[in-house]
Amino acid sequence: MKQSLTFIPTLREVPADADVKSHQLLLRAGFIRQNTSGVYSFLPLGKKVLQKVESIIREEMEVINGVEVFMPALQQAELWQETGRWYNYGPELFRVKDRHERDFALGATHEEVITSLLRDEIKSYKKLPLTLFQIQTKFRDEKRPRFGLLRGREFIMKDAYSFHASKESLDATYEDMKQAYTNIFTRLGLNFRSVIADSGSIGGKDTHEFMVLSEIGEDTIAYSDSSNYAANIEMAEVNIQYVDSEEKQETLKKVETPEQKTIQEVAEFLETVPEKCIKTLVFKADDELIVVLSRGDHEINDIKLKKVLDAQTVEMADPLEVKELLQCEIGSLGPIKLPIGVKVLADHAVKYIVNGVCGANEKGWHYTGANPGRDFSVDEYADLRFIVEGDPSPDGMGTVKFAKGIEVGHIFKLGTTYSIPMDGTFLDENGKSQPYIMGCYGIGVSRVMAAVAEQYNDDYGFMWPNQLSPYDIHLIPVNMKDETQAQMAEELYKLLKSYRYEVLFDDRAERAGVKFADADLIGLPIRVTIGKRASEGIIELKYRQAGETVEVQKEELLEKMQAFFN
Structure with missing residues (x-):
């Protein structure tokens, strides 16, 4: 893509209302723009990152036989009333009326919709288990949207729902999903932990959160310094054997x-x-x-x-x-x-x-x-208290330490929390009506993008990992008015594209300093610079994460690219 033909409005100054690094850089590098509090437009660079996140998610969902669907964001109130959540979900639920004064909700989540869909279509145990997922925009009227994409009122989410005839079947899918999430966040290059969590307003039993470790995280993780134990501080059990005091009782x-x-x-x-x-x-x-x-x-x-x-x-x-x-x-x-x-x-x-x-x-x-x-x-x-640092680890191994985390994924065993009140049933092998046993599994797709941005940056801008970078290569001729530089740039642009590399070609009539500053800010893995030595057939490569700069002959470019990306 030629940079003169796309839309990348970079900023030199840090926006005053952007408090965290990811929010600042996503705005400055032209990945997003705020529409209103907690609501953002994704510009071309941001959209490409989202697509790559979604691609990894889809691949791992397909491995465990998840089937993609797309459900409505506008949901009739009657479904939420069946479960009682219309009344107790809270002010975060956007409620709207149509021209006929009928109540609707903007989808904060889709448990009711998916349950109503399955109860009308799946009547036999022979069609179970079944796992359906979607990637869709969600709406929650957050009291205090903050940190850009990390806490918004409109956001992109992957939610999956599984339906089972037995608890054993749910347990198996839950473990498959837990592994799939581990694979997803590992492939995304995130420093994360799987932690025991609370189900909150979703309901159900047995749940894990996937937390990206970050100083700006709103959640506190309690973890063992000697084992793999980790839990949200709200769920960490206190495992202390208190000792009776030998102190003599005094008079009240x-x-x-x-x-x-x-x-x-x-x-x-x-x-x-x-x-x-x-x-x-x-x-x-x-x-x-x-x-x-x-x-x-x-x-x-x-x-x-x-x-x-x-x-x-x-x-x-x-x-x-x-x-x-x-x-x-x-x-x-x-x-x-x-x-x-x-x-x-x-x-x-x-x-x-x-x-x-x-x-x-x-x-x-x-x-x-x-x-x-x-x-x-x-x-x-x-056990009614919060665990504190220095307490024995609940698994009996080591002591508890704290870390801050950003929640990017959450998986639940819903059981029959939704199927019973909504009469979602099937006929078992004996012909007896049974409620579906359900699981629910979510990933905050736009939040993941922010979490990656939070971890992959330096003082100059982003340092996108190869698998998520909006483009592979930033091709920069220093002076497009120089015929030799311009001609070489066009040749290399066509060559790299023919080898299926995604190339951002900075063909703008800008000063070299502006181009280099934008390149560091955008943070593609490799910058290919065509400068004064173009007449000698020499180009410069800069590896963004390593900070290393080398000069090579233009004939060596493909070999260097293959070595780096493979």
Whole structure:
């Protein structure tokens, strides 16, 4: 492609609203342009990268017998109402009405649509298992779109759905898909980890995320320093064998703690440590208020709490609700002498606190010498806290460390989460009606492009890996007005294209400095420069990632290209 005939609007300055490197460079190098907050146009270079990402995904999906379809983005509300997600998905779901006042959703995801499609067509176990996938635009009304393509309101996603007659069949496809995703992200050249995750609003059990390691990642990964264990911090189990203290129990005492509200303030005022304090929180689980206890230096994990309570929703209780329940404001809450009927859950670590400090449910007062079992009761102990760095790894091998990650893929075992409410059934080998057992598997295609951009760059611009670069070679004659340079450039352009190389030919009437700066910014794997020594048949090769520059005879060009790309 001749650069004068395509559309690559490069920028010299960093856009003011671009906070991360990938967003800055994708804008500066002319790969994308923002239409509105969280919505982008993909320009020719960006579109070519997307196509290469999609090609790798399609190849790996076909290996595991995934069949491509294309479903509508505009989805009738009735399907979402069948599963209840129309009401509980949240404000991220774009809801629209047609001219007849009928409700529709812009597809944030396609579980309902694919289930309705299969329930009308697949009636026998003989047609199962079946895996269908699509690559399509999705819509989510993010409260705070940020980081360019990493968190947008309109984005490109690969979603796949598998349908099974048995759990064993689902397990097999899940493992195949997990391997396919590993292959995809390896082929894309990403530094990633497969981690245990939470299913979120999708639902179902057993799920893994694929996280690209990055300092700008919004998710925290807990991983072992001695094994392959890795989990989203929300899902990492705490595997600590707490030891009973030999400390003698003291008498419970009520002490005044004026203006001391936080754990740290109370601990310092009473000359103790946060580990000896009992943090008391009130959560609203569905419609029930629950008192939850943790050690002062720990944080309650609401995902774990939700699972223990088997609740649909869990959130911090409103301060007014707390005051009505415990007759006390937040800051002096405690587990002693709670109203009858209030359910109390506690993290395992609380059970081993001896002579602890806790709120007295009275403003400006706390108890010292508080002991679980003697001074207050707990309905259930469970793993309720976030894991912390230095904890033993949940798999028993090594200790936990943290890293930041960008989620680029997510796989789920949905089970019958959608097939039962939507009456998606088939006849088994005994002629009995059974619900489909389902799996769901997603990759953020446009997010992958941003994640690659985040990992492959330097101070001058992109350094695209060969398999994803929009073009293979950047061919640059320094001076198109020089007849020898122009003629050689045209010859090499035709030659390279005849060998199926993708070539970006900078035929613009620009200064050499502008051309070189744009070339570094765009970041194709090899730059072929035709300059003053063209009359001698000598050209210059620059390898973008290595930063190496060499001069060769033009007759050697194909040999050098074959050696590099093969």
